[in-house]
Amino acid sequence: MxxxxxxxxxxxxxxxxxxxxxxxxxxxxxxxxxxxxxxxxxxxxxxxxxxxxxxxxWLYAAMESQLPEIGSYMLWDEAQFPVILVRGRDAKVRAFYNACSHRGGSLVSAPSGKTSAFACNFHCWTYDLDGRLKFVPEEYEFPGLDKKALGLRPLRCESFGNMIFVNRDPAAVPLREYIGxxxxxxxxxxxxxxxxxxxxxxxxxxxxxxxxxxxxxxxxxxxxxxxxxxxxxxxxxxxxxxxxxxxxxxxxxxxxxxxxxxxxxxxxxxxxxxxxxxxxxxxxxxxxxxxxxxxxxxxxxxxxxxxxxxxxxxxxxxxxxxxxxxxxxxxxxxxxxxxxxxxxxxxxxxxxxxxxxxxxxxxxxxxxxxxxxxxxxxxxxxxxxxxxxxxxxxxxxxxxxxxx
Ligand code: FES
Ligand SMILES: [Fe+2]
Known part of the structure; x- marks a missing residue:
């Protein structure tokens, strides 16, 4: 000031x-x-x-320091839909719904941790830190499966300083513009x-x-x-x-x-x-x-x-x-x-x-x-x-x- x-x-x-x-x-x-x-x-x-x-x-979710390293993640469940916040290999924090693209199983159950991938608790479909689907057990049982289209569903995720916010609306204005x-x-x-x-x-x-x-x-x-x-x-x-x-x-x-x-x-x-x-x-x-x-x-x-x-x-x-x-x-x-x-x-x-x-x-x-x-x-x-x-x-x- x-x-x-x-x-x-x-x-x-x-x-x-x-x-x-x-x-x-x-x-x-x-x-x-x-x-x-x-x-x-x-x-x-x-x-x-x-x-x-x-x-x-835009809803406040966490501080950047709560995700200190590449692969650090936390489960954020304050807004009545569970979200995974994760720091990717490019150091960027992303947000994904904690819902597997197969049949909706959960990827994460611990409140926080560090990982190199997210494996679903139900049938082990496995996703990279950026949400890409990279492994499907017995993949040959899914004729015509388009793995590229079946990554984890992202939410908008942006930071103001070190405060991380998420937004369910893909058409929302950028966070900084929202704060005005x-x-x-x-x-x-x-x-x-x-x-x-x-x-x-x-x-x-x-x-x-x-x-x-x-x-x-x-x-x-x-x-x-x-x-x-x-x-x-x-x-x-x-x-x-x-x-x-x-x-x-x-x-x-x-x-x-x-x-x-x-x-x-x-x-x-x-x-x-x-x-x-x-x-x-x-x-x-x-x-x-x-x-x-x-x-x-x-x-x-x-x-x-x-x-x-x-x-x-x-x-x-x-x-x-x-x-x-x-x-x-x-x-x-x-x-x-x-x-x-x-x-x-x-x-x-x-x-x-x-x-x-x-x-x-x-x-x-x-x-x-x-x-x-x-x-x-x-x-x-x-x-x-x-x-x-x-x-x-x-x-x-x-x-x-x-x-x-
Ligand atoms: S629901 Fe996730 S692998 Fe089946
Ligand atoms: Fe008061």
Missing amino acids: DQEKIAWYKARIDAELARSERRETPDDCPQLPPLPMARYVDPHFYQLEQTHVFGKS ELGDELDHFDFHRRIYVDTLYYDLDCNWKIALDAFAESYHIFRTHATTVAPMMDSRAGVTKMWKGGHSYMITPFRRGGAVYYDRGDTGDPRHEITRNENQSATLFPNMELFLMEESMSLLNFWPRGVDKTRFEGVVITLGDEITPAKRAQADQLIEQLGIVFPEDISNMGAVQRSAETGMLEMAQLGCLEKRLYQFNEEIDRKIGVENIPEHLRVQQVLGPYLL
Whole structure:
């Protein structure tokens, strides 16, 4: 981040703080129409999301460092279709469905490993690291078999820095184009120098959007995190950017002279002045929240497991070529803090789910501090196609003029 941008953010934060002290309504956010709670429980809407949102979006899968060598592979099964990620002989990472072209047997059952080929567990059809079918036992029993056409089925697989994403849609735009201008903000965090550290998992009894919503707004901090995050952060002075495509970015200032519970990392890099002194997060549509920090940071992914079930994956990554004891210790402080804060967020989700399921609440009311959440819901409807959504489940499209 250059000095000009740092100065711009600082001025915006000061302006937001002054506005909240004057108790004035912001001028960059309209009145947000009520959000139908049925969007969290309707099975048909869930299916529409699966087809048009998860079936066509770039989804975070892993870090490049998790596939360190040629032949390193991992089984990735978070998005309800098992995928093999493998580093090929040309050092490129590819993604294939874990489904044999013969009759659909699985190639990989271990969570990760290293191999020179994938042999199916059923009848041993064998594929090279680039997916080519290279061996069929008793091949003479298959008259006219075209081995060239029967390689493993690939998915789109591209990286942003060292973050690997997959996409089921062969016609999807390239990943960098999909991330758009949010990518310029993310570039500041040197993702090409990031490595995997650890993951925290939580299985939640709520819709995936209820889980994601809880991390996409700062309004809840003063109440939900009264003794943990609130003494550290001033959620009134947030600065938000929202783009077409559902992505957004939010800076929430740390309190000047406020509490510090863990080592946030400090690389001494002058570009990182904002990073060091403010909390930054981004929503990468559809299901990822990035909590951006100078050294260790967390990548939150919310994986639907049914209309009322979610797998919450909190991936911790750090900066550098290897995890030194000092880096591990710094990351462990973050992990310890997340282990306290995540359950606070999770504690609200069951009640919201029940309010939706029972119909006790039909419509949610959102304020300007929650506008990213509304923007994200608008984008879901655009991805599905508004005309495909029953009227009582739609959100009104009002944020267009406020998107960058
Ligand atoms: S299903 Fe894979 S070899 Fe038969
Ligand atoms: Fe929170």
